[in-house]
Amino acid sequence: MALQEYAGSIVMEVDGKExxxxxxSDTVxxxxxxxxxxxxxxxxKGFAKGIAEYELSVTVAIPLSGDMDWLAIEGAKITIYPNSPGGQRESYLDCFTTEAGNKYSVDNEAxxxxxxxxxxxxxE
Known part of the structure; x- marks a missing residue:
């Protein structure tokens, strides 16, 4: 049985800032x-074609300084990078926020x- 390699890091870019x-998690x-x-x-007897929708649930760490207005995000790009050279990236383009909330727990960061x-x- 050969080892499998999987996708790597995820980067969200908003106005040129990572x-x-x-x-x-994504839902199409x-x-x-x-x-x-x-x-x-x-x-x-069949189906009719429609327009695809991409819904994303994103969890980000809350920085101590330089926090952004999360509800005002428009036109963001989210890219999933492969760890291996030659792998293909997947990007979600023109992302915008519809909801934002906070989560606090004992074991993890805010x-x-x-x-x-x-x-x-x-x-890509």
């Missing part, structure tokens, strides 16, 4: 919709949870 990302909605028709079989939307996803 932000340390602790956690990132294809926009497809079931088309129901009246037919003898009593079941749907964190900020962001809900974001992206207009595009590209493989």
């Amino acid at each position: 932000v340390e990302v602790i956690d990132l 909605r294809t926009g497809r919709k079931l088309v129901k028709t009246m037919n003898r079989t009593g079941r749907a 964190r900020r949870d962001l809900k974001m939307q992206a207009l595009r996803k590209v493989t």
Whole structure:
């Protein structure tokens, strides 16, 4: 059994400034919709294409100084870098914040949870 190599670090860039990302999860909605028709079989016959949506949940560390206005983020770029040379990066472009919240715990540093939307996803 050969060893597998996986994607590496995640960098969020807002107005040319890098932000340390602790956690990132993405959800892609294809926009497809079931088309129901009246037919003898009593079941749907197909689907209609729609517009894809990219929803991101991002957790970042809260800096002691130079904290940014997280709700005002527009046009951010989030890139997932591979650890190996020659691997392809994945980037979410034109990201904007829809929700922001704080998280505090005994064991970890203070964190900020962001809900974001992206207009595009590209493989570079």
